Amino acid sequence: MRICFLVPELGRSGGAETIRSYARLLEARASFEVELIRADGEPIPEGDDPYDVAIATWWGTAGHLWRVPARRRAVLLQSIESRFYEERHFFERLAAEEVLSLPVAFVTVAGWMRDLLAELRPDAPCEMVRRGIDKSAFPPRQRAPREGPLRVLVEGQPSMWFKGVHEAVACVGAMREPAELTVVAGDPADAGEVDGARVVGGLDPGGMADLYAESDVLVKLSRVESLGLAPIEAAHVGTPAVVTPYTGHEEHVVHGRNGLVVGFDDAPGTVRALDRLARDASLLGTLSEGALETAREWPSAEDAADSFADALRAIAERPAPDAEPALQDLARARLRRLELTREYVRQSEAALERAEGERDWLRRALQEARDHVEELGAAMRGLEGIVAQKDRLIEDIRSERAYRAAVAVRRALLRRGG
């Protein structure tokens, strides 16, 4: 089977590693021929020989699916990508949403996304393949009984708003029990200020496994994830996790069995959970055993590649998706985009009008202040004239003979009295 992945620039994210892993493991199979095609502004190579399946891997690459010859087209949906964007990135968010309306097959990495697609696009073929773990890089480790401060590892890129790294660091800092904090980031050079934490990063899988094993607990307070790879990797070496319910967590983390789930924005509850783990070695041990047990059931990278290969074969064998329901969904998406854009523009105009009003007020206030300063300056100059006139008057008095005589008499009287 001949396939291609349309990819953006692949960084160090878990999503990029998933693509690399599938490409590498499928290429190693005799029945697959795999190409990675950059589709983020680079010219896409032309060719007449159609791929069996062309796979977009990010919303920005999905529009290029029809620029490569292919018998079937699919999207590897590693997240509902509109969730990555804050309100101010309005247009990117809408564009990311529209991927869900395309006439393609989908491969999701978690059950919640498969269920969501079943609701929104019941017509669209959808396969679910969980990302596997390289079991040779993350073998189970023997854990010594814990002593000393709780060793807390926070995973995530601090500069990404939805990773919750700063919130996690603040919670560790607010613990009553002693703790040692390490932050591991994909790009530590871009981590910025992280108070009181050792920041490490750029580690290979073996280095990550060592880091997990050196930690008592992994903390991940992300607001958005599709699956959350780090807690799964950590579980493989027996390190439990404290996580927010970022979606995808439910595929792996079971509260009280292999980790603890804490609420979003609940700093007091998160601090309490960490203090519990610091005080209760038995609880930490139970969660560690639970993590290892869950990890044993998790698919390996090879298992996942097999499932991904099966999914691609199924997509290739099925008829191409019917375009009509997709077009209907696109029409609804267009309406939504129109209404939301209209409102976005109105809100932006209201904010602009308000800002212009404030600017005009400040300009008037500045002019009034300048006028006032000018008035004060004139008054000051008047006062300086009066003071100079007084100084001259004093000098005149001092230069008079009667004044000098009076001063001499006073001095004489003082000497006689002293």
Next chain:
Amino acid sequence: MTVTLAIVAQPGPASIAGLEGSFPWGQATVAWPGDPPRADVVVTLGEVPVGDREPDVRWIGDAAAGGAPPSGRRVIATAGDGLWSRAPWPVRDDLFELDPPDPDGALLLVTSHEDLHAGLIEKLTGRGLRVRTAPELTAAALAGAAMVAFPPVWDGDPLPGARQEAAPAAVFAPLAARRPVIAPRAQLTFGLLPGVDHLAASTDDDVVQYADALESFPEAFAPQVALGRVAAERQRASTLYGRLVEELATAAPRSAAPRG
């Protein structure tokens, strides 16, 4: 672990944040204020009396925001100082099974500030929108609603884009019931993503425009509704009360005390 949990609440809060039945972690019942609850763990929804027993947890909802610190050993609220936890209310499991909204249903405007929002109501009805108001969200009111709005509350002139401190405590209930939600833009959203799983408003005009769009094109907002339900799943009552019971049953007393 088999624990009995009593949730003491007025009928309104109980209908959206209560829980009854058997679960892997134990048995939950709802008790009315004043009835002495017989249970291992007692949780109140809001500031309600519980006979002569101090409840294990007071899940206040919005009341702590900006007001005097509520009394109690363990207080959960959406905002405030000295909280044991900061969280909105759970969502009663039944609400996930509520019938889909009637497209001809009204907009439910949840406000206990009718005077403050009189102008908003006038604007909404002036647009031809069907509006019902309620001082608090209840399951009965939710069942008849096509969509739900929690309008922003400001002391003075609302600023475009301004954020309140926290999302309303009841915000997840309509999301669980597949009702589109307009909620105040907030600093603490408890995992909600504005524009993705709900529509965030800072001013009355924002509410009016969004309500108009939702009523005119309900099908176009299916992704928000579906993602809202995904978000609400995290607040499922049987899950959250289960975690609470587990912590109270196993945590050392020292760790259960609020931080001074």
